[in-house]
Amino acid sequence: MYAITQKEQNFLLAAARETIAAQLEGRAPRYNQEIPGETLGDSVLTQARGAFVTLHIGKQLRGCIGRMSASAPLEETVRTMAIEAAFGDPRFPPLTKDELPRCRLELSVLSPLEPCSDPRSVQVGVHGLYLIRQGRSGVLLPQVPLEQGWDLDAYLDYICVKAGLPPHSYEAPGAKLYTFTAVVFGERP
Numbered sequence: 001m002y003a004i005t006q007k008e009q010n011f012l013l014a015a016a017r018e019t020i021a022a023q024l025e026g027r028a029p030r031y032n033q034e035i036p037g038e039t040l041g042d043s044v045l046t047q048a049r050g051a052f053v054t055l056h057i058g059k060q061l062r063g064c065i066g067r068m069s070a071s072a073p074l075e076e077t078v079r080t081m082a083i084e085a086a087f088g089d090p091r092f093p094p095l096t097k098d099e100l101p102r103c104r105l106e107l108s109v110l111s112p113l114e115p116c117s118d119p120r121s122v123q124v125g126v127h128g129l130y131l132i133r134q135g136r137s138g139v140l141l142p143q144v145p146l147e148q149g150w151d152l153d154a155y156l157d158y159i160c161v162k163a164g165l166p167p168h169s170y171e172a173p174g175a176k177l178y179t180f181t182a183v184v185f186g187e188r189p
Helices: 006-025 074-087 144-148 152-162
Strands: 051-057 060-067 103-110 128-133 136-140 176-180 182-186
Touching: 006 074, 006 103, 006 182, 051 074, 060 074, 060 103, 074 103, 128 152, 136 152, 144 152
Parallel strands: none
Antiparallel strands: 051 060, 051 103, 103 182, 128 136, 128 176
């Protein structure tokens, strides 16, 4: 596992919020922080990492979009996903200026995907899941089964449903199940 310092977390959260605010106000983002780290190369922010940005208003989900992997630096991926979560999640209308002050941001920085040959080895609350089968795919972040109160069987079935497939599809021929971990952090309510 890799570490993300508190300074790096604060930087990413501020950058995500500023990116959304600038889009809402029709202006260029103003990033007034330098990337933390003794040298730029020391920071996870400069590494290509997958990430998800989740928006909540109160306890309600308001948007969540991410990339499982990325070719751009983490800080750039987070900014891009912040825009997508706020304005491009097809489950929700675009975020409004009035909603932003009530919105709490949560970031999930992902490890690389690992093929999962034994679904019974998945650790609920530790592993996220990514399933691909018959041109469909679904992803669940590691925190989701804990938030929903799912056991392992419910978690494995719901990744299938999320991919638009019947339960137990992760066992079907041609199904590819992957696990990953995430460093999850967010703004305080």
